[in-house]
Amino acid sequence: MQRIDIFPTHEYQGLKLRSGRPYPFGATTIGNAVNFSVYSRYATDCTLVLFHNREEKPFIEIPFFKEFRLGNVFSMMVFDLDYENIEYGFRMDGPFNPEEGHRFDKSKILLDPYAKLIVGRDVWGQQPNWDSIYPYRARVVFSDFDWENDVPMETPINDLIIYEMHVRNFTCGAASGVKHKGTFAGISEKIPYLKELGVNCVELMPIHEFDEFENHRISPVDGRELFNLWGYSNVGFFAPKAAYASSGRFGMQVDELKTLVKRLHANGIEVILDVVFNHTAEGNENGPYISYRGIDNKTYYMLTPEGYYFNFSGCGNTLNCNNPNVRDMIVESLRYWVSDYHIDGFRFDLAAILGRDQNGNPMSNPPLLESLAHDPILGKTKLIAEAWDAGGLYQVGSFPSWGRWAEWNGKFRDSVRRFIKGDTQVLGDVKERIIGSPDLYASQGRGIKASVNFVTAHDGFTLMDLVSYNSKHNEANGEDNRDGENNNNSWNCGCEGPTDAPDINTLRHQQVKNAITLLMVSQGTPMVLSGDEMGNSQFGNNNAYCQDNEVAWLDWNDLQKNADIFRYFKQMIQFRRQHKVLRYEEHLSHTDYLGLGYPDFSWHGVKAWQPWAGHNNLTLAFMLNGRYANSDDQGAPEGPDDFIYVAMNMHWEMHGFEPPQLPQGMAWHIFANTGMPSPEDIFEPGTEPVIENQQLVLVGPRSIIILIGRVTS
Amino acid sequence: MKIESYQLGERLDSFNYQEVQDALLAILEKGCNAVLDMTACNYVSSTGLRVLLYAKKMAASKGLNFYLVGFSDEVKDIMDVTGFDSFFESFSTMEECLNTLR
Numbered sequence: 001m002q003r004i005d006i007f008p009t010h011e012y013q014g015l016k017l018r019s020g021r022p023y024p025f026g027a028t029t030i031g032n033a034v035n036f037s038v039y040s041r042y043a044t045d046c047t048l049v050l051f052h053n054r055e056e057k058p059f060i061e062i063p064f065f066k067e068f069r070l071g072n073v074f075s076m077m078v079f080d081l082d083y084e085n086i087e088y089g090f091r092m093d094g095p096f097n098p099e100e101g102h103r104f105d106k107s108k109i110l111l112d113p114y115a116k117l118i119v120g121r122d123v124w125g126q127q128p129n130w131d132s133i134y135p136y137r138a139r140v141v142f143s144d145f146d147w148e149n150d151v152p153m154e155t156p157i158n159d160l161i162i163y164e165m166h167v168r169n170f171t172c173g174a175a176s177g178v179k180h181k182g183t184f185a186g187i188s189e190k191i192p193y194l195k196e197l198g199v200n201c202v203e204l205m206p207i208h209e210f211d212e213f214e215n216h217r218i219s220p221v222d223g224r225e226l227f228n229l230w231g232y233s234n235v236g237f238f239a240p241k242a243a244y245a246s247s248g249r250f251g252m253q254v255d256e257l258k259t260l261v262k263r264l265h266a267n268g269i270e271v272i273l274d275v276v277f278n279h280t281a282e283g284n285e286n287g288p289y290i291s292y293r294g295i296d297n298k299t300y301y302m303l304t305p306e307g308y309y310f311n312f313s314g315c316g317n318t319l320n321c322n323n324p325n326v327r328d329m330i331v332e333s334l335r336y337w338v339s340d341y342h343i344d345g346f347r348f349d350l351a352a353i354l355g356r357d358q359n360g361n362p363m364s365n366p367p368l369l370e371s372l373a374h375d376p377i378l379g380k381t382k383l384i385a386e387a388w389d390a391g392g393l394y395q396v397g398s399f400p401s402w403g404r405w406a407e408w409n410g411k412f413r414d415s416v417r418r419f420i421k422g423d424t425q426v427l428g429d430v431k432e433r434i435i436g437s438p439d440l441y442a443s444q445g446r447g448i449k450a451s452v453n454f455v456t457a458h459d460g461f462t463l464m465d466l467v468s469y470n471s472k473h474n475e476a477n478g479e480d481n482r483d484g485e486n487n488n489n490s491w492n493c494g495c496e497g498p499t500d501a502p503d504i505n506t507l508r509h510q511q512v513k514n515a516i517t518l519l520m521v522s523q524g525t526p527m528v529l530s531g532d533e534m535g536n537s538q539f540g541n542n543n544a545y546c547q548d549n550e551v552a553w554l555d556w557n558d559l560q561k562n563a564d565i566f567r568y569f570k571q572m573i574q575f576r577r578q579h580k581v582l583r584y585e586e587h588l589s590h591t592d593y594l595g596l597g598y599p600d601f602s603w604h605g606v607k608a609w610q611p612w613a614g615h616n617n618l619t620l621a622f623m624l625n626g627r628y629a630n631s632d633d634q635g636a637p638e639g640p641d642d643f644i645y646v647a648m649n650m651h652w653e654m655h656g657f658e659p660p661q662l663p664q665g666m667a668w669h670i671f672a673n674t675g676m677p678s679p680e681d682i683f684e685p686g687t688e689p690v691i692e693n694q695q696l697v698l699v700g701p702r703s704i705i706i707l708i709g710r711v712t713s
Numbered sequence: 714m715k716i717e718s719y720q721l722g723e724r725l726d727s728f729n730y731q732e733v734q735d736a737l738l739a740i741l742e743k744g745c746n747a748v749l750d751m752t753a754c755n756y757v758s759s760t761g762l763r764v765l766l767y768a769k770k771m772a773a774s775k776g777l778n779f780y781l782v783g784f785s786d787e788v789k790d791i792m793d794v795t796g797f798d799s800f801f802e803s804f805s806t807m808e809e810c811l812n813t814l815r
Contacts, residue, residue, distance in 0.1 A: 082727050084726065084727040084758060084759060084760045085727060142759055142760075142763065144763065146766060146800070180794065183794075184794075185793070185794040188794070245794070246790075246794050247791055247794050247795060250758065250759075250791065251759065252759055252762075252791065252794075252795050255759065255762070255795035255796065255797075256794050256795055256796075258796070259794065259795055259796030262796060263796070
């Protein structure tokens, strides 16, 4: 049966038209027509501008006739377009009156805010034609990818080990060994590596279309070209970055990214996207017209009463997230990434902004965050907030959650860093972090699953730099070392930067291992920064957002150079995956509520059951009772878990620790000792040897020991 | 096994996809397995990739097979990064294809 509403009713300069469907917004195919629909509350007129691929001049401009408008939506169907060879944009007419918030300019050709395929900047770093009347161009997308049986994976968040990575940094390095460097396809080639490492989730730094030439300049220090490498500056919320696809020059980035997701899923690895809904690439009053500013400035941006742009993002403008129409766009975008790309979760950059009202004031129940928490399509999607913004709002522990939102736990990073470097004022705080930060997340039904723990992330030092530099060294960014975080809680172990001193290098490796150990044995979802597993250095640069070169790119030679670190990470990750007792969803009771002989969790000092017994606030031990956790599908063996005992000595002197007595028939086995040289530092999970002295273990200076209590074989 | 092949020119894109698709469907309609000889082809567009998968699925719905022959490096690369390669059985030459299938 054929539809009867797919026949043209109008003709304009030889093209056949019909009144369109207002919904969905954007360009969609209906039979042999393309339906174009765009919303603008304040525009008075709109024109559809069509180009043949890559041609500078449009071949036709079609006005939206009066009968093609409904409410504040312009929509029309255009028939018989060869839509693989069409690029489209809009001209909007309306008032130009910045004091009132309006900046319409019909001389500009504007990108569709709902564009799902954006071309024009297809090869990374290639200078565009700066005089182009329409540099970012929307195309009509094929949305018929064959996913076969794939669906989002829905792994419980507390079972994830997240690997935060950047598409270019991961494989651009000369030694990466991949064919398609710096692309989605390049990540595909490295899937065996990710599997060997053992992570089960990758978090991709922004992959929406952005402008790498934003703030492009030459470093006055070393003469290198500086780009917007990280991409926290959206051009489009629905389209992948073309230059991140090896097939971007053919406009195939959509298929390439979907293929990457499908292949990662097939290998048990989830995909989280880092999304930036707090501002756009259009900057402030002096920025370019790309889309939103010209489509409906007053709708899309938070404006001061005088019509200037609020700057809560630190990037020139602030998206008007709690305007109902912008809120709809954000929800639509996220739904699209989940339904069309099978994305498993999102990390929201500067998410505190999403809770500000249209005047910039923080709200107690922000409608956008509530909508996302209750959205049916996002119902099992991970929602992770970076719970602060550049306007001074800091909401770690208080981000509105409805039991759905997790947070980047910035306090975990700060406390653990301080503890590892030997700060004697942080023990009480570290204890909260180890048990899933109940001080932050025990209320509102949030639980351990609200805490995403990390020691390092893209912002700040890499792990190797954290133990190699006391201060940031960002001179090459060309801002006189003013940019980047000053308060790093880092310690260089005795010498600033690289050194040949063997004792310092040994200590640095040990400190790296202490950090990953604390991350992996703490309750809460761990996130590892890509490259830390091979001791990657950014040479002291703690803000490498513009360093599209060896500073930020992983040096894959480090895998050999720091083989002990990679091995340690791999075993530690495997250990976490094998022990359910490390991956609780809800907070622990610290009691033996099932009468199993030992509490689910207990603190100890250098003496068993005496947590107060310690040295300089730098020693601490805890025990997890494996009988409280059964195995699951993350690779843990059948039956109840083992006992796990962790003894931490961040003091600069050795101390003896007495582990608790185990039930009859069980003995302590040693899994890890960061104070030992490789390969004695860590054992393959399952092969841990019994220790001779069951009553006392010596823990060296700045070392952590992990014991496993199980039946002796 | 009845096999019939169709020889593709330099490209498979929105300009010739209809012609190629019609030719492949005609082969399948006859109850023959179809082989697309891509030896001369050096570019397949998004539309072209979809014609290949469409032919494959049409063949499967009729209990038949659809094979590809003679990828250039460029085409192989595009098929790989877009994931389309995983759907097809392919051969380097027509000769290899016919020897294997007969």
